[in-house]
Amino acid sequence: MSVPIACAVNGRDVAANVPATARLSDFLRDTLGLKGTHVACGDGVCGNCTVIVDGEAVRSCLTLAAQCDGRAIETVEGVAEADVFPAIRAAFLRHNALQCGYCTPGFVTTIAAMMRDNAREALTDAEIGSRISSVACRCTGYVSIVAAARALLGRSE
Structure with missing residues (x-):
């Protein structure tokens, strides 16, 4: 049907x-x-x-x-056309937050949604980690991805 x-x-x-x-x-x-x-x-x-x-x-x-x-x-194609993408790309490169790239679309969309969330400044590293833990990465571990997200969310490093 x-x-x-x-x-x-x-x-x-x-x-x-x-x-x-x-x-x-x-x-x-x-x-x-x-x-x-x-x-x-x-x-x-x-x-x-x-x-x-x-x-x-x-x-x-x-x-x-x-x-x-x-x-x-x-x-992820839509995010790539959005105003948030240059910042996401730069933060991922600066913090070495990608390796093979297979999980990258999931992280990019998850973090883009977080960046648009009104409560983003209040997120702790643990909360950032919790939100991005919904995407599995076997190459980088999550430290560099949390660092990139922290930078994107306007949090001090």
């Missing part, structure tokens, strides 16, 4: 018929061709598929595309 959805993806209106059980990650990757959303585990454990839905970081492999009818979705 297919269901019609209409949503905004990276600021562009999109309408499609999707299978009722289609995951948002599949809709983004297969239907819209947005391959930056990485799917590794498919079970919501790794967080590499994280996108922003109505301002909140969510795992797209656990979200049905049909649940996003009428909602605003931002993928």
Whole structure:
């Protein structure tokens, strides 16, 4: 059974018929061709598929595309076009917060959502760590990623 959805993806209106059980990650990757959303585990454990839905970081492999009818979705491609991306890129480079890059889209979208959160200045390192722990990285550990996020959130190092 297919269901019609209409949503905004990276600021562009999109309408499609999707299978009722289609995951948002599949809709983004297969239907819209947005391959930056990485799917590794498919079970919501790794967080590499994280996108922003109505301002909140969510795992797209656990979200049905049909649940996003009428909602605003931002993928890593959308963040790359946004005003926050140059700062994210610079902080990741300055703090050596990336290695192989597979998890990077999940971190970029998660941190972009944090940067837009009104309470961002109040986040401690533990809270930053808790939020980014939803994305699994096997290369860097999280110290450098927390440092990059801390810098992006306007916290002193």
